[in-house]
Amino acid sequence: MHEHTNLPTPATSSHHADTSCASVLDVEDLTVSIGGRMLLQGVTFALQPGQLCGLIGENGAGKTTLLRSLIGVQPSPHGQVSISGLSPRKSRDLVGYVPQKINFSPDLPLRVYDLVQLGCDGHRLGPRWFSRRLHQQVMAALDAVGAQDFAYQRIGELSGGQQQRAVIAHALARRPRLLLLDEPLANLDFRSANELAGLLGHLTRVHGIAVLVTAHDMNPLLPVMDHIVYLAKGRAASGSVREVVQSATLSKLYGYPVAVIEHGGRVLVLPHADAKVGEDGCYLMPNGSTSGGQA
Numbered sequence: 001m002h003e004h005t006n007l008p009t010p011a012t013s014s015h016h017a018d019t020s021c022a023s024v025l026d027v028e029d030l031t032v033s034i035g036g037r038m039l040l041q042g043v044t045f046a047l048q049p050g051q052l053c054g055l056i057g058e059n060g061a062g063k064t065t066l067l068r069s070l071i072g073v074q075p076s077p078h079g080q081v082s083i084s085g086l087s088p089r090k091s092r093d094l095v096g097y098v099p100q101k102i103n104f105s106p107d108l109p110l111r112v113y114d115l116v117q118l119g120c121d122g123h124r125l126g127p128r129w130f131s132r133r134l135h136q137q138v139m140a141a142l143d144a145v146g147a148q149d150f151a152y153q154r155i156g157e158l159s160g161g162q163q164q165r166a167v168i169a170h171a172l173a174r175r176p177r178l179l180l181l182d183e184p185l186a187n188l189d190f191r192s193a194n195e196l197a198g199l200l201g202h203l204t205r206v207h208g209i210a211v212l213v214t215a216h217d218m219n220p221l222l223p224v225m226d227h228i229v230y231l232a233k234g235r236a237a238s239g240s241v242r243e244v245v246q247s248a249t250l251s252k253l254y255g256y257p258v259a260v261i262e263h264g265g266r267v268l269v270l271p272h273a274d275a276k277v278g279e280d281g282c283y284l285m286p287n288g289s290t291s292g293g294q295a
Contacts, residue, residue, distance in 0.1 A: 023082075024049050024178050024210040025070070030079035032065055038234050039065045043079070045229050045238035047212060049177070052204045054221045055214040057231035063214040064100070066231070067180055070212075071097055084177055096171030098181040104156040104163060112158070112166045113151045116141050119173030141169040144207065145199060161192035165199070172203075179203065181213040185220055193220045200224060218245070219266045247272070 025047040032040040040062045047053050057063050068074035070081055072088030083091035104110070116138045142148045145165040150158060155166055164184050171179060181200070185193040201224030203209050215221060218228070222241065229238040230245070232253045237244050244250070250269060251257045257272040 023047060024051075024084055025212065026080070026082040027066075027070075028080045028082075030066070030069060030076055030081060032062075032069060032074060032076045032078075040069070040076075040236075041234045043229075043231075043234075043236040045227070045236065047178070047210045047227065049210055050204050050208040051226045052201055052211045052213070052221075052224050053227040053229060054218055054225045055212055055229045055231065056216070056218045057214075058216055061231040062234045063231055064182055067097075067182055067212075067214065070180060071095060093174065094177045096174070096176035096179045098164075098167050098171050098179070098184055100182045101187060102163075102167060104158075106154070106156040108154065108156045110155055111152050112142070112147055112155050112169070113138060115155055115166055116151075116169045116173050119170035137173060141172045144172055144203065145169045159192070160188050161196060164188070164192075164196055168199075172209075177210060179209050179211045181211070183214050183216070185213075185215055185217070197221050197224055222267065245269070 023046040027046070028044050030040055030043040031038070043062075043066065045053070055063050055066065065074055069076045070083070070088060072092070081088050084094055086094070088095075117134065119141070120134055120137050139148065139151075142151050145168050147162070147165045147169050150162055150166075155163060158166065168179075168181070168184070171181075184200075185196060188196065197220040200211050200213060200221075204211050204224075204226075213221065218225070218241075225241055227238065228241050228244050229236050230250065230253060232250075233255070235253060237249050237253045245260055245267060247258060247260050250260065251272075259270050259272040261268045261270060
């Protein structure tokens with residue numbers, strides 16, 4: 001029998017995070033260019049404790065570049081990123097990061113429990129001795145993602161959805177305030193993607209963690225998203241889903257007319273072939289509404 005505990009209170013950084021700061025994450029006018037190519041331009045948004053934000057965009061829109069800027073591995077000389085009042089390099093203890101799909105060999109002699117334990121003390125050298133406190137910390141992270149039933153299985157033998165839960169538990173092990181996930185729903189079947197999205201929503205509501213998750217398909221996240229940052233061509237529109245996911249906002253962002261179609265509980269964003277340019281230079285939709293994007 002294993003002792004299960006609640007996920008502990010989010011950590012504090014040795015650099016003295018500002019706990020009075022209302023936002024966990026503040027991004028202001030972030031601009032990144034590499035080799036003369038503009039990857040991000042003037043991106044601005046904020047994320048509060050207990051809020052789930054979807055970072056949505058097509059491949060190449062700049063999602064991974066933005067995440068790399070937030071964890072301090074992508075230089076961003078223009079604009080500012082603040083995590084609980086600290087710079088990315090000084091706030092690493094406050095951030096949990098799950099990169100894009102990791103391939104685990106079935107022959108890898110690493111159990112899920114071992115992976116999560118590495119998230120707790122992997123930065124320490126030398127042999128690991130049993131510690132009741134460490135065990136409780138590992139089990140709390142496993143419980144938070146519903147992975148306790150396969151805690152002692154080899155991670156390479158698990159399904160894609162189970163592996164994602166394991167790596168999220170690894171990221172939660174040090175009790176971050178901000179959890180960043182890069183395309184965690186990619187390559188999952190419909191049911192697993194929706195279950196994982198529900199789990200992320202649970203983490204924000206129950207544990208008060210701020211979550212930023214990238215995806216090219218927003219639909220699994222719609223039931224749990226509080227906020228959305230929609231990226232296109234390195235530029236961003238942010239706000240509530242209702243504010244951002246509409247034809248006028250996205251047409252302006254893309255620079256050409258797009259239609260937002262709701263069908264069967266899903267949202268599709270498609271180029272609008274029938275849009276025309278009005279006298280004011282804005283795109284005019286067939287129903288007479290104005291998209292707001294300039295021709």
